[in-house]
Amino acid sequence: MDAREIALKIINDVTSNHAYANIALVRELNRHKISDQDRRFITELVYGTIKAGETLDWMIGHYVTRSLNKVAPVILNILRMGMYQIFFLSKVPVSAACNQAVELTKKYGHTGTVKFVNAVLRNAGRGPEKVIYPDREKDIVKFLALKYFHPQWMVGRWVKRLGADAAEELCQINNVTPALSLRTNTLKNTREELLDVLNQEGVSAEASVWTPEGIVCHSYPALSTLKSLRDGLFQIQDESSMLVAHVLAPKPGEFIIDACGAPGGKSTHIATLMENKGRVLSTDVYEHKLVLTKENAQRLGLTIIDVQSLDATTLGDHYTRQADKVLVDAPCSGLGVLRRKADSRWRKTEDMFKELPILQMAILKSAAECVKLGGTLVYSTCTTEPEENQEVVDNFLKENPDFALQHAGEMFPVTENKAEMVQLWPHIDHVDGFFISRLVRVK
Numbered sequence: 001m002d003a004r005e006i007a008l009k010i011i012n013d014v015t016s017n018h019a020y021a022n023i024a025l026v027r028e029l030n031r032h033k034i035s036d037q038d039r040r041f042i043t044e045l046v047y048g049t050i051k052a053g054e055t056l057d058w059m060i061g062h063y064v065t066r067s068l069n070k071v072a073p074v075i076l077n078i079l080r081m082g083m084y085q086i087f088f089l090s091k092v093p094v095s096a097a098c099n100q101a102v103e104l105t106k107k108y109g110h111t112g113t114v115k116f117v118n119a120v121l122r123n124a125g126r127g128p129e130k131v132i133y134p135d136r137e138k139d140i141v142k143f144l145a146l147k148y149f150h151p152q153w154m155v156g157r158w159v160k161r162l163g164a165d166a167a168e169e170l171c172q173i174n175n176v177t178p179a180l181s182l183r184t185n186t187l188k189n190t191r192e193e194l195l196d197v198l199n200q201e202g203v204s205a206e207a208s209v210w211t212p213e214g215i216v217c218h219s220y221p222a223l224s225t226l227k228s229l230r231d232g233l234f235q236i237q238d239e240s241s242m243l244v245a246h247v248l249a250p251k252p253g254e255f256i257i258d259a260c261g262a263p264g265g266k267s268t269h270i271a272t273l274m275e276n277k278g279r280v281l282s283t284d285v286y287e288h289k290l291v292l293t294k295e296n297a298q299r300l301g302l303t304i305i306d307v308q309s310l311d312a313t314t315l316g317d318h319y320t321r322q323a324d325k326v327l328v329d330a331p332c333s334g335l336g337v338l339r340r341k342a343d344s345r346w347r348k349t350e351d352m353f354k355e356l357p358i359l360q361m362a363i364l365k366s367a368a369e370c371v372k373l374g375g376t377l378v379y380s381t382c383t384t385e386p387e388e389n390q391e392v393v394d395n396f397l398k399e400n401p402d403f404a405l406q407h408a409g410e411m412f413p414v415t416e417n418k419a420e421m422v423q424l425w426p427h428i429d430h431v432d433g434f435f436i437s438r439l440v441r442v443k
Ligand SMILES: C[S@@+](CC[C@H](N)C(=O)[O-])C[C@H]1O[C@@H](n2cnc3c(N)ncnc32)[C@H](O)[C@@H]1O
Pocket: 259, 260, 261, 262, 263, 264, 265, 266, 267, 283, 284, 285, 286, 289, 310, 311, 312, 313, 329, 330, 331, 332, 363, 382
């Protein structure tokens, strides 16, 4: 199988079988003996074609008269891959993109589809100027959605809320692969020591400006080859995600519940800040995910984390007023982390903003029952949308006068932040979009 056929197989798996792009990619890459150059090409082609899906269909529409619904899924994916190479991969000659698509169609289609694919791609290659984006001034939403590969409803929300320019910056940054960030395991080494070890392992990295233990990597070999990872010298975690445990501010000896804890990114950070003294109960509704929490804790040398499979909407029945601090890192729409996965933007729906706040509120209410008098409750999400963030906290506070809002931004360990409820943005803060709020039980 050549690189483009492998890419086609992965894309088919995503579009026809709803496979996750990153999982399907790794699975398929591991099945073949492929050069590093081909790996990079396949990755770029798969992620690009999936991300640009609606834009590519709109572009194809300029060169065909029949409805794309009538085109067989595999042929449509061959066309999408061809269009992506012609319009967005300048290093690939147009002739190569066309010829390879035709070869693939000979294998997966018939004489008629071979002619069709050949005609569409050669016409696109000869006349790319036929594709004209909507006028930015007249239809900003459609323009941004097509230009930056986002669902129109999503762009519409952001334009309304943030204005056209900020929405454009956000869409733009959502297409840039973020740097890898790591959290130093301060129980095993200091950040400076870890930076030295990483340097010796061929990682180019620098200290994060957000947290005292954060590290940002600019280039690195395959993570599986790093002894420092196997030895538990660090945990992979985004910089904004690292801020959550700092806002919770756990102390050695406390009892802390992490209500939506798997795969343990924040539970392990909390236990580390507690110097591995006290108790962290990390619960999650999905039992299989708790295995990952246990593995992370073990690799990092943390012994105070217990895991329990539990629906957090019932947490209050089990641990009433027992915890010093509770974290609710709630399941959410994930609009703050779209840059991390090529297909995630196309999996979101507007219904999420009706359904998720109901679950988030139920979890928050039940988790709140576990907090002792004077104890802390932190509510965080990796999304940017107010229905899941400020509105959940505001509604909770209205119904629960036993809790008061505290200043989350003031708890940031390094940077200054004046917001009571913090909303971080990829295009402003250059970290994952995260919401963090901090409440205290006063009665
Ligand atoms: C944002 S993720 C948590 C990430 C985790 N805090 C970390 O830092 O690694 C949300 C988690 O909530 C879990 N979840 C979803 N519904 C839940 C429920 N009703 N009760 C408990 N956990 C739930 C999901 O399985 C998912 O692992």
